[in-house]
Amino acid sequence: MALRKNLKSNASSKLVITSAAFQDHIMRSLLHPDFSLSDPLRRHSRGKHPQVREGVEERDLQRRHEQEEREYVLDPAPPPLTLAQKLGLVASPRERLTEDEWTRVKERSVQQEESAQPCAICREEFQLQPQVLLSCSHVFHRACLQAFERFSGRKRCPLCRREPYETRVISDATRLFQHRCATRIQAYWRGYMARKWYRTIKKTICPKDKRLRRQFFESRVIQRGVWDCPICLTALSNLSLPTVSARSNHQQRRPTVLLSCSHLFHQLCLEAFEAFSADSRPLCPLCRSAYHKKPI
Structure with missing residues (x-):
């Protein structure tokens, strides 16, 4: 009888621990998804004095210009494991991609010419707007992806439906747009100089x-x-x-x-x-x- 009571007490205690672990996991991960806070550099300036807000905006603009050429992972550090994940009741999240893995993802994106094509969400050119690279090698506007996450309520790639994914801020499309603009300016300048040279030659050399x-x-x-x-x-x-x-x-x-x-x-x-x-x-x-x- 004492052995049976011990077994029952052990089973009930395990059941209590399991249920508490599942409840903790649900409360911490499933019921409170907040994708709008995935950008650690985002700042809110509501309720501040206009002059203070202008100063903050100027500093943010300067910081944004400094970080245009720097690539960094947009997702924050993963939260600590819940009790259910520690007990093996729920699968643990995947480890974050390393720099070598991000390099391979970016190479695959360059081969597919993702930055040279329009954004798959708004169908507009990237130009100088911020863009993000997903771990599935697809590229989108940063604002478009955040809006898609906010209205869908989950982190799923709009193209390949991969879930979940990691995001990384890149500037490949910005460099391509700047190179295209520089090429066009140089073409216009070369055309102007060639026409000017031709007019000079036409006036000085006998046909x-x-x-x-x-x-x-x-x-x-x-x-x-x-x-x-x-x-x-x-x-x-x-x-x-x-x-x-x-x-x-x-x-x-x-x-x-x-x-x-x-x-x-x-x-x-x-x-x-x-x-x-x-x-x-x-x-x-x-x-x-x-x-x-x-x-x-």
Whole structure:
């Protein structure tokens, strides 16, 4: 009888301990899920003076800029084990991922190009908004994931339905967006410089096409405003300009040459000048520089 009483008392005590352990586990974990407090860096500024709130916001903004390039795990430290978990009645939570495991998760996310695609919740680009990487290698907006957790009441991945998961703040999409913006700015600058260089080359280098070469020479003559040969002081009748054509209708057309110094002469006048010049290499009659000539 005494043995039976001892057995019954032991069984009842174990049953009491088991029920108390289950009740403690339910009260601590299942009835009070609070996912909004998963961010240890979140601060509330309600009920503060406006000036104090502005100062706090400025400090938070500065701290946020400093932490943009730093990656850190967003989830807080796991709570201590409950009695039911210690007794083996409930499965213990998984251990947190190590840095090597997070490195492999991030490599898998980079291979899948998760940061280059829009957020799967709001379907918008990440740009400069904070993003989080889940332990299942999926990437979301930080605000979108927090809203999803708040309305669903549980930590389940919106894509693969993995439960639970760990979150890590990353900035891969920010770097991709900055690189894309820098590339676009550089492309615009290179295009502007190329167009500017082309306009300069177009004004200084003579084209090979005959029609374009004539237009190039005529534009140079228009810029100089010289319509007469500086040697014989008669009209340069070989140019197809209205003013020159009107002045040279009564004159016989005479071939014209252009010097490399951009001065125009009648071919016969320049040959006569070269014949009477005493120098072995004659210079331009106007600017006194060595030249190459080309008939137009």
